[in-house]
Amino acid sequence: GAVVSQHPSWVICKSGTSVKIECRSLDFQATTMFWYRQFPKQSLMLMATSNEGSKATYEQGVEKDKFLINHASLTLSTLTVTSAHPEDSSFYICSARVASQPQHFGDGTRLSIL
Amino acid sequence: QQPVQSPQAVILREGEDAVINCSSSKALYSVHWYRQKHGEAPVFLMILLKGGEQKGHEKISASFNEKKQQSSLYLTASQLSYSGTYFCGTEGTGANNLFFGTGTRLTVIP
Numbered sequence: 001g002a003v004v005s006q007h008p009s010w011v012i013c014k015s016g017t018s019v020k021i022e023c024r025s026l027d028f029q030a031t032t033m034f035w036y037r038q039f040p041k042q043s044l045m046l047m048a049t050s051n052e053g054s055k056a057t058y059e060q061g062v063e064k065d066k067f068l069i070n071h072a073s074l075t076l077s078t079l080t081v082t083s084a085h086p087e088d089s090s091f092y093i094c095s096a097r098v099a100s101q102p103q104h105f106g107d108g109t110r111l112s113i114l
Numbered sequence: 115q116q117p118v119q120s121p122q123a124v125i126l127r128e129g130e131d132a133v134i135n136c137s138s139s140k141a142l143y144s145v146h147w148y149r150q151k152h153g154e155a156p157v158f159l160m161i162l163l164k165g166g167e168q169k170g171h172e173k174i175s176a177s178f179n180e181k182k183q184q185s186s187l188y189l190t191a192s193q194l195s196y197s198g199t200y201f202c203g204t205e206g207t208g209a210n211n212l213f214f215g216t217g218t219r220l221t222v223i224p
Contacts, residue, residue, distance in 0.1 A: 006155075032210055043116065043201060044156070044214045093155055102146055103203070103212060105155040 006106025023094030
């Protein structure tokens, strides 16, 4: 149980392109979903917390107009990196949670901007 | 708000024990422990709630001292499969998100 699917696994695209990443909880309804970014050999940095039907809460320093989060249902959240540039290249990971239960992570999306 | 973990890295021979510490500057409600292998997503190990409890499963256990805002992960009789980077995730009272620690890279060699 508690499976989280993230798609795509990796993306390579040109600078200026917008990229959408999907995160789905397959066998449970997540009250909250989270988006993290991880640079090589570093920890996971929380970008935003997302609750179904409401606006995401962004962490300090994360541009909400650049990283658009939509949480359309209890099983789906999307992160769109708009007008991506090389410095946005990173490993993006989502997680989903029910109430105070542990967070379960997707497999991550490796984003490379050329 | 990022919790600090120690040590940053450790190398063990199979069968040896290790302790990984996680320290927060904020009051905590819970501590979550994860292991991440290179290029993969973190995998949940265990959660400890406020109350100073200790938990264990197989040869991996953990403790949580809420007064000191610290948690420790204990790995006994390490196996090759234990290799990876261990992260603690801390949750404050009334919060719904985790802040992950600086990470500890564990390498188990034959």
